Amino acid sequence: MQLYSYFRSSAAYRVRIALNLKEMPYEYIPVHLLNNGGEQHSSHYASLNPMKLLPTLVDKQTVLSQSLAIIEYLEEAYPDTISLLPDNPEERAQVRAISQMIACDVHPLNNLRVLQYLNQSFNVDDTQRQQWYIHWITVGFDALEKVLVKQPGKFCFGDTPSLADCCLVPQVYNAKRFNMSLDSYPHIESVYKHCKDHPAFIQAAPEQQPDMA
């Protein structure tokens, strides 16, 4: 398998965690989102991923995009690996909902291309951009904390890592990069601490990637 990734891409980070949890080796192909006008815009990469976003996973002849679709594919195509979803439909829905609270309601608003648009088209300054960034994480984490408070267990759902943790950790990484305090989110922080000590998460971290700047 080949994973097109950028060390700091949240969506690629999710898939790196999932591949590590499943103990599936892969070749890391760096795509630098800033150098050369953004390598994701190259004709080669755009032919693999028309949205020109990371990650892309290539598994033999199959070219896959969208981090959550990729992780669900790994679940279904490799059922002998460690599962990242519970067994029953209600619990699977809860794990997917937590994942999508981050992947649909927080992260897309703070993506590089969006921040670039705010700068270039709305003339937004650094302070306003920081406020925007923190605002959407705050709205998302306020909601997520209310969900996690009802979940027993060390991770987002139960005592083993799931798809939801693959999404949470990169989002917390972003929050910390923008110096956001997690003091109001003890349950998010607790899950993050448990993940941080797990080898699959350690090896997926931005600072461990070959293209770390």
Place this chain on the structure above:
Amino acid sequence: MQLYSYFRSSAAYRVRIALNLKEMPYEYIPVHLLNNGGEQHSSHYASLNPMKLLPTLVDKQTVLSQSLAIIEYLEEAYPDTISLLPDNPEERAQVRAISQMIACDVHPLNNLRVLQYLNQSFNVDDTQRQQWYIHWITVGFDALEKVLVKQPGKFCFGDTPSLADCCLVPQVYNAKRFNMSLDSYPHIESVYKHCKDHPAFIQAAPEQQPDMA
């Protein structure tokens, strides 16, 4: 089942289509996103859906949020209904990826709460807001057209409606509402036309909902 919905909510619209395709009856509970300061902020609704977004589906004791998680739940909890995903993992991943191109990369940027933020915090005028709206649909549809051109069949994937069509149709509805031309997107337009004639899509349309303004 009870669906908390707003006639114009894209995410609720997706679930309405899915429920109709699966021929599952439900009670419609309107949540007006503008009246009374936004009814999604009421303490009752926020207790069901801490993110204060639509939709929420209640199935007996199970309270579900996030449109894609809800539709996957319907797939898994009610396997005797018409399936909205293909059988094999590669094809399922393709359908999910198309769905997420819309649900993660386009729609979250054009959500009501985001448009309100642009207005209130960045003092963006109507023209700039319209440009923002059209920009993200254009980026998404440019990519989606390239994906659909490779797919034979009347719908986003094959000759029967799937999860991807549940996502596409509400997004096209939004594009049309903002007078965006689909002339550059013949494959998107073709899929949309096939969906438009399908009873499940007709009955899910905003103008058919009880809370249509």
